[in-house]
Structures are given as structure tokens and as C-alpha cells.
Amino acid sequence: MATIKELSTREDRLSGGHRLCAGCGASIAVRQVMLGAGMTPIVAGCATGCLEVSTTIYPYSSWKTPFIHNAFENSAATVSGVESAFKGLQRAGKIPADKKMKFVAFGGDGGTYDIGLQSLSGAMERGHDMVYVCYDNGAYMNTGIQRSSATPLGAWATTAEVGKVGQGKPMRRKDLTSIIAAHNVPYVAQGSISEWKDLTQKAEKAFAVEGPAFLNVFAPCPRGWRIPYNKTVEIASLATKTAFWPLFEVEDGEWKMTTKRVTRENRLPIEEFLKPQGRFAHLFKPGNEALLASVQAEVDRNFDYVLKRCGL
């Protein structure tokens, strides 16, 4: 695995000057993941969303690598087509047989957990040599903070409002990482932008395998989470310390926690993660004690599940 010194010499393939918000977790996720590809040429694809609209405003592009945006729900299918073209053209002798390339598709949680799930599932099943990266900020941020199936239980969103009756999203999150692990692809991992070493190592593994790999990357959205723009990394770190976002990988079917620091015993209470975020403010109002307890119970249930899968 590369040291931070080595990583610092690698080309940053997403240029600065893009128009994402200050403190956006998405661009941090993209840069950390692409560092993991080393010097291998990459074609990157991206679903419609904040990342796409902010990095490709015609005639500019922040991508210092070949890039394609197609639509919202089909980043995986689109990049699977690019990868297939590489194979077909190599077979035709139009691309040298020894040329190596890597293919990566990005999508937000809306474009991945929800509208793009079928496209992603198909691409994973077909065994394309590609990495799919979901930057999970838990809502449709580009259209204005609407709830997705990645939005946490109890979180406020503009389509899961807080009012006299409603108290944010009443449903729990979809466990996408497990769903992709169930495709039995060679490499699946959950990482966070707050754990750069863990994430770049996971990205290195994802790019290194022959066949499909999936990374689910925790990437806070200051605007949507109602947090100051300089708290992105701090909040992401609290997500791992409270076990809201366990860091693990599934390598050829073997589940493994990639940090031993967070255990059932020492994980922080979920309030530590929730309290600094405006989207959870209503959970701390009188009358919502049971809801807050159910959020903790849901985090514990999920963490127990991951620990069990990891044999812990």
C-alpha cells in the first residue's frame, strides 16, 4: 500500500476550481478514490447529480482523465459500455493487447441506492472490470435535500418534513453495501472521507481486482445536513466512531472490519453524531425520546449485523 508520501506524488485527477460547495464531501471522496488507481489510465463516469453538474460546466471540465456523463440512473451501465468497448477494440487489435486501463463510475446515493440500483446490479452481475463508487450523503442534494433510501431514520429532508405529525424520515436506511456484497463480486467495501488511509487502500484494492468492485463512501453534505462547511471531516469521523458507518470490506466473500478501534463497548452514543447536525435537531426536542432511542437501536442493530458477518 502506498504511503502518504507516495500518494502526494500522484496526479490529482479532479482539478480544483470546480463549483461544488465549500466543504463538499463528494470531491474529497473522488480524489481519495482516484489516488488509489495509481498511474493507470482511467475513464471516469458519473451519474447526474451535484458532482456531475459542478465539475463539467461546458466548455470546462474538472476531470483530468477521460470522462462521461450520461444520465441519472445509468452510470454503471454507461461505464460498463466503455469497458466493453475497451475489450471489443482490444480483440479487434485496435488497442494494444498489453494496454491496461481502469474504469470507474461515480454516483450519489440517489443515483445508486434508488434510481440506479438496477443498472448497478446488472453491471456487477455481468462481471465488468470496473469500480463503482457511491458517494453517500444520505439525500438527493442536487435537487434540494429530498429523502433517498440512504437517508437515515429520523433525519429531516424536504420530502420527509418535520411538523405536527411528521418527525423526519420514518423508515430506516437501505443496506446497499450488503446488497452488492450479495452479488459475490471480488471486492466490496465501505469507507469514509474522514479515513483517507483506509479509503485509498480500499480504492487500491478495488482497482487492482479483475472484475467488478464497489465502494460505498461516506461523504457529508454541509448544505443538506445543516452543518458548518468546515465540519465535513469531523462529522464523517463521528459517523465511524458512533458505528453509524462501520468501516469494513468484503474480499472474495470474506467480511473484515478494517478498523479495530470501534467496538460494541467503546462506540460513542449516536447523539454525538446527530447533535451537531441541523437535520436531526428535532430528535432532541421533548416528546421525541422514543424516536431518538429507536435511532440508536437501529445503529446498534446494523453494527451487530456487520460485526457478525465479520465473525466478531
Add this chain to the structure above:
Amino acid sequence: MPTQKTLAVTGNTMVAEAMRQCAPDVMAAYPITPQTTIVEEFAKYVANGRVHTEYVTVESEHSAMSACVGASAAGARVMTATSSQGLALMWEELHIASGMRLPIVMANANRALSAPINIHCDHSDIMGARDAGWIILFAEDAQEAYDNTIISVRIAEHPDVMLPVMSTLDGFITTHSIDRAQIMDDETVKAFVGEYKPENALLDTDNPVSHGNFAGLGGPYFEFKKAQRNAIDRSAAVITAVADEWSKICGRPFGNVEGWGMEDAELAIVAIGSTAGNARHVARELRAQGVRVGVLKVRVFRPFPFADIADALVGCKAVAVLDRAESFGAEGGPLFLEVRSALYDRDERPAMVNYIYGLGGSDVKLELMRQVYSDLSDLADGAQVPGRLVYLGTR
């Protein structure tokens, strides 16, 4: 020296053979009746190593066209095939493929759209895609399906065009009926279509480009659309040139519109696809009785050959336009609207009537064609039209 073999063969087999001969680098497709035998036959070519194609067996038509977009932007020659609900599911991607100026070639087995569900021929699917920015060709029979597929590759990839092309054939009637057709030798087709030399390919990593950028916020979206309009307008001359070149090799004529008896016809039927044959059969009978009838078949629907159609119809007394698709709430079916519009600027305009026929595979019997000519005869004699839009042959 071009050599051709005569086969007893279905339209779908001819399309699959044409695709094999054009040697796509990528084929991404999803099965749907009555397109299935195209993708099945292609799978055999793949399994037998007869093509170098990377065959992507996607999980939906939406992903089929999405993967085609990715592969074409990557720099590959790309083909696919679909029908009906599949084409409808692709709708979003059809516009993206043409907007990104990707020369994808797709066969469509023309079939009705749900509801109610129906698997048989009509043109509801393809007419629903008529404004998607694709060049659209219609085949009357297996032979035309073959020839159209081959010329589609050259048209799509022409530097003056760079647009996707749909080469369509009528579901079951043409896709599945055994027909007589000639297949060209592989080498001649290979030489005719040539090698695709893409510009701005994603796989050219030494020259990185971004595809599918955001052109909002006062960006040049409008200008891109104008460029697309200019490209499809330019494609008319390219279609003629490419089709002429292929005609000289294979010996079969190609016209944007193809007339039978139109030189002196007083009564004419305008039709698309397999129905043109039924109309011609009845026209021959009537000609034998001395009635001056004709048939005008439209082979290129986009770009629509306005001038060719107006020139062909301008001397007629009465014209029937046969639409195998509805445009609910409009003045008539899609073909009728275009044909009427084509004649607007002419001083001499024939009486015109629109027939909606054959929806969901409803049988196009010869007596229906006789009825249309009989109506036209009355119309030419000054009778009132039964209505500008007539449902032909409903029970």
C-alpha cells in the same frame, strides 16, 4: 468481385447477418419479442467466434442503450436491437445518444405498445421515437432490412452526420416470415462499411475529453440543438450517396420514397413498411382493369423526404395516407401529418384522407386496400370523404 447468395430467410436473420458483416466492436442488447431472434443469432456468432464483438447482455433496454452510449463515446462501432416496450424504455437514452452525436445503429422490430399488451406489428413504438433525433429507415421486406442495416452504418458514421440510425422492420410480418433475400459476401460488406475512425474517443487516454457536459446556466444547449438539426438535414444527401453506392454494388435500387405506378397515378396510397406490398398487389389488379392507381412507399422517415413526396403526389386527384400508428388527439396519424404538410406549399393539392389501420397486428387484408382505392375513386369524383381520419378494418 461482389458475390451474392439467394436465401430463404427471415428478416431478423438478415438483420443479424448484416450486423455480423458490419462487425460491431460492442453489441449491448436485451431480448424482446419479436426482436429476439436477432440477438439470439448474434449470440451464436459470438459463441462460434465469428465476430470480435464484445456482447453485453444487459438487464434492461435502458441499460442496453446506456451501455451503447458509453461504448460509442469510448470509440467503438456499436449496434443493438429492440422493439416496442423496449424502445419505449430507452426513450430517455434515445435523445442522449443523438444529442451526444453517437453513431449507434439499432434495429427495431416494429410492434404495438401496451396497454392492452400486444406483441404484434404496428408502428406505435417507432413513431413514438420519431422526434428523438435519430435517422429512421423502414424496410418493406427482409431484403430491405438487410440493405438498410448495412447502409445505416455508413450513414451514422459519416463525418457530416454523426447521428444514430434506427433501421426498422415490421414485427412478425418481416421479422419472422420466410422471405427470399440475397446476402452479399462478407468481404464486400466489410470493404463497403470500412473501418470506424472515431473522434474524441474516451479510450484515447493521451487526449482526455469529457462527454455529456452540462450546458445549462446560459450555456450553449440551444446551439447544440441547432447543430443537431443541421446534421440531420445534411444526412439527406449522405443517405442518397451511400445508398447509391450500395445499389451499384448489390444491384437493388434505393429511394427515400419508392413509387409504383406514380408516373400517371390519379389515386395513390402512401404507406410505410410491409403494407406497401399489399397495396401494390391490389394496385396491379386495378391497373389491369385500367384504373390509374399508384403506391408511394416511404423508406426514409427521418429526415422526412418532403420534396420527394410532394413531387410524387402533386399530380394525383386523391391520396390515402395509411398510418399504422395513432397520434391521439392530432388531426391524423404521424405519416398523414407529414405528408399533408409536404403538400402545403404546392399550388396543386390532391384531396387527402387518412386511414389508421393494422394496430396491434390487425390483419391488413387485400380487401381493405381495395376499399381504400374505392374510397379514393369516390373522393376523386367529388364525393364527401367518410371523415378525414378513418379507422380501417375495425370489427
